[in-house]
Amino acid sequence: MTPAQWRERIRRGEWTGPTAGLAPGYAQANLVIVPRGLAYDFLVFCQRNPKPCPLLEVTDPGDPHPRYTAQGADLRTDLPKYRVYERGVLIAEVTDLMSYWREDLVAFLLGCSFTFEHAMLRAGIPVRHIEAGVNVPMYITTIPCKPSGPFQGPMVVSMRPIPAPLVPRVVHVTSRYPLAHGGPVHIGDPKEIGIRDLQKPDFGDPVEVREGEIPVFWACGVTPQAVALHTKIDLLITHAPGHMFITDLLDEDLTFT
């Protein structure tokens, strides 16, 4: 099934589950929707923090149809699940946004780590949380994001344990995808970026780090959501974790060359 066929199936309500593994080879995207009044500061935030916030598309205010990343798509209906927040409080988890959409809303689509995980697998690098069938572990770090207007906060990272001999290769492979978080932001000792216990992630599930493996950390797309949530803006809408937007872009389009 093509990305367009998956989006149509999701639009009809026939698929409400996570999107991992659907339409392999095509990039999936994080969704963050904010009112136009805050969109400028949020866009500057993304420009200043491109590793956690790699922008694939910014829609025109009020227009739910992305123009460049997916033909014929509707961001109000084409993701399996959404979360709606008012002043920082989750008020609804819904399968479409028809009753929440407004003429002043701007949607930000951001590259997602699925793209570089596929590249890792193609390069023979194991991805532990996929093997274990759990969510990737994510941690709030002491690395500050560069602030913009009201948006500020720490970078959230994801962690994947990598066999030591493969660490150079994983840097090389993931750095090819700057629009999917790019290369790691940290390799090795978690304490250096303020993580006390790898077995207690702030989001997602813990995974085993085996003898001879190095914990490697990437900027995570949860960062902009966490930052937007923390500012308690009037209305914030995001995809539900793991329930991404399936674009028409190839994973290779996220190499930005």
Add this chain to the structure above:
Amino acid sequence: MTPAQWRERIRRGEWTGPTAGLAPGYAQANLVIVPRGLAYDFLVFCQRNPKPCPLLEVTDPGDPHPRYTAQGADLRTDLPKYRVYERGVLIAEVTDLMSYWREDLVAFLLGCSFTFEHAMLRAGIPVRHIEAGVNVPMYITTIPCKPSGPFQGPMVVSMRPIPAPLVPRVVHVTSRYPLAHGGPVHIGDPKEIGIRDLQKPDFGDPVEVREGEIPVFWACGVTPQAVALHTKIDLLITHAPGHMFITDLLDEDLTFT
């Protein structure tokens, strides 16, 4: 001399010439300044057209001091020459902006082709306009930029003749610098992108294309200036051609990995 020393010399009025070749190894930047009321649409324009508009920094409204690309710099004084436009008409060419700066102005700093030209030279690839001591030839193409609000128009490209056996190498070398326009947008027949006569560039100077050389075209930083100018916005300020902002960033920082 370091970038900071060059900026100080320029600030004191001791250097008003072009900046090509100053502080080698450090990235220079295009400057575009617009009022806050238009900054959002212009920022989205840059996001949608990253090859002609590779953003290095967006300043806070009214703040003439970049925070991330140059320590202690002042964008009102630290470029050798500026151009000021009102409603699309050039009203002044000045060596500082002290009498034009306003509390609502936002500065955009964009990567510049000097960065990849240095990389070409290091890789043994000739750069004809540098050899000839003239400006790079630039052409208005039929490649449309993706519009944003009032900002729209064709992409402007620069052209460098490359010996045929070196074309793969020049693609590889320049693609490493996505924040300095990245790899070429077109290789070969100029007519395919709407250029009728290579010897009649729209900006800059013509250069010789010798037997066995292929014309290679890169997205050019003149694009956002031309587009902003075309929209006849109230106030637009840019660097004067060739009189760039010298940043503290290394050329290698523009690899965006």
